[in-house]
Amino acid sequence: MDRELQDAARLRAEVEAEPFVRNLGAYLDGLAQEMGDAPAANFFEAGTVLSYREIADKTRALAAGLSARGIRFGDRVGVMLPNIPAFPLTWLALARIGAIMAPINARYTPREVAYVLTDSGAETLVIEAGILAEIAQAPELKDLAALENPIVVGSDDPAGSSTQSWQHLAETDATGFAPAREPELDDLINIQYTSGTTGFPKGCMLSHRYWLTLSRVAAMRANGIVRNVLAAQPFYYMDPQWLLLMAMRLRGTLFVAAKASGTNFLDWVRRYKLEYCIFPQILMKQPERPDDAELPLKMVSIFGHRREMHATLEKRFNLVARESFGMTEVGSALFTPYGASSMVGSGTCGIPSPFREATIRDENGEEVRAGEIGELWIRGPGILQGYWNKPEANADSFRDGGWFRTGDLFRRDERGFHYIVGRIKDMIRRSGENIAAREVEAVMLSWPDILEAAAIPVPDSDRGQEVKACLVLKPGVDGKAFPVDAFLEHCAAHLAPFKVPRFVEIRSSLPKTPSEKVAKHMIIAERADLRAGAYDRLARAWQPA
Structure with missing residues (x-):
């Protein structure tokens, strides 16, 4: 074993040897006692800073209020909020009482909201007032229990209203409060929905152990040199949740943007002296500045960057x-050690993370040799305990011995470093969003003139x-007269904005496999562009052929 791998093995052993606290509530309380009034989270655009003590106290008070409302251990609660302090406070308050958060994308249409609430069985919804106003009258949500008496952020409980104020619950006196049942490490805290190839999103059952493991591994990757961390993604996704716990483990501060902005990203880094972020590849397109190498960033995570840009990124920004x-299902699966400078530009995703084992298997479940693809x-x-209410997906995804099939194709080199080759899953990834092709296709097929x-x-x-969108029209429908803008409006009415097709092609047929499945690889191979x-x-125009 060479020096880089020896150092990684030593660090792995240290990380795995540390005992876990009982649950996330204990994690918060321990850090509050140690860090007190030091800033833990800074929602800088709103001017709101939460200290370690405030996060512990506020989540305890909200937990008491939610318990008084009747929310109990194991209850599922939908949370549909923008990037405001109420989101992480609600998540961590639910964790204290053993309830389970089902986060909902704030850009979802009523159809998508109804799916998450129905699938998770959530009978309570925490929602921002503006979002509620947009969707409250939607027919898809008419008979859902979660909408009968929602907990509203930004509402003052007006007389006669069927809503309840989040703020009032958050001001509950928590003196002497204790949950009716203290959650343990392997009790659930999230049903985190992730797009899958079966169409609608699947809910990953994630435990306290999952989050404490992921935050510990993420903090390890920072190599002890990071305190100020940036979260520019929405809290209903995975990243800000683990970034918050990571920053707290580092005894640092998470700086939370209201929404992502490539234009403002590096200005935020400079203004708030940010030392770690998930670095968007698109930033490399911005004009170079003489002070780029003076950025406070010390270490960044990159995902899917072009390998030829890796060394340039490090040199330009001196980091x-x-x-x-990683993936929602397993947290951090592979990582490239901080000290593995020899792998810069190789395209590797790294070696197995602490608490994780990795193997590459062929279609028969047999392990392949180094260099072979599987x-x-x-x-x-601490990986997911399964997909909520999806026995068929669980049967397809889990194998004897506790192995989870990622659906991604990899190869491994002789040193044990892994390289992603492609996806088995029928997935489209746009701006960091996972889009299940089958869900988009279901909406497209509901347009009356479309055959395939x-x-x-x-x-x-x-x-x-x-x-x-590759479309085959029904017999007798004139492709030249196809109302493409109306069709795209139909898609926008039933899909979140990031799922709506940008391109549309009218075809005479779709290529098929012998089993009559659409051969998408053949469509993709038909033309270079x-x-x-x-x-x-x-x-808003047809492109030249």
Whole structure:
């Protein structure tokens, strides 16, 4: 074993040897006692700073209020909020009483909101007042229990209202409060929905152990040199949740942006002296500045960056950039050690993270040799406990011995470093968002003139991938007269904005496999530029063939 791997093995052993606290509530209380009034979270655009003590106290008070409301251990609660302090405070308050958060994308349509609430069985919804006003009268939500008496952030409980004020619950006197049942490490805290190939999102059952493990591994990757951390993603996604716990473990501060902004990103880094972030590849397109190498950033995580940009990124901004591989289901699966400078530009996702084992298997479940391609399987304590209410998905995803099939194709080199090759899963990834092609196709097929539909990814330098709709019209429908803008409006009415196709192609047929499945790889291979001859929603014009 060479020096880089020896150092990684030593660090892994240290991280795994540390005992866990009982649950996330104990984690918060211990840090509050140690750090007191030091800033833990800074919602800088709103001017709101929460100290370690305030997070502990506020989540305890809210937990008491939620308990008085009747929320109990194991209850599922939908949370549909923008990036405001109420989001993490609600999540951590629910964790204190053993309730389970089902986060809901604030940009979801009523149809998508109804799916998450129904699938999770959530009978309570915590929602921002403006969002509630937009969706409250939607017919898809008419008979859902969660909408009968929602907990509203930004509401003052007006007389006669069927809503309840989040703020009033958050001001509950928590003197002497204790949950009716103290949650343990392997009790659930999230049903975190992630897009899957079966169509609608699947809910990953995530425990206290999952989050404490992920935050510990993420803090390890920072190599002890980071205190100020940036979260520019929405809290209903994974990243800000683990970034908050990571920053607290580092005894630092999480700086939370209201929403992502490539224009403001580096200005935030400079203004708030941020030392760690998930670095968007698109920032490399910004003009170089003489002071780029003076950025306070010390270490960044990169995901899917082009390998030829890696060394340039490190040199331009005078920092360490490391690739890793993770997913909602398993947390951190692979990581490239801070000291593995020899791997810069290699494209590797790294070696197995602490608490994780990795193997690459062929289609028969047999382990492949170094250099051969197969599916990455992961196991270890604290991975998801399964998909909520999805026995078929669980049967397909788990194998004997606790192994979870990632659905991603990898190869491993002789040193044990892993490289992603592609996805088995029929997924499109746009601007960091996972989009299940089958969900998009279901909406497209509900348009009356469409006989067949396929959603495929189109490479895009700014967003990674864009969605393209390949349509076969019903007999007798004139393709030249197809109302493409009306069709896209139909998609926008039933899909979150990031799922709506950008490109549309009218075809005479779709290629098929012998089993009559659409052969999307053949569509993708038909032409070098998948935009050619397609309608571009942003340009509002058909592109030259």
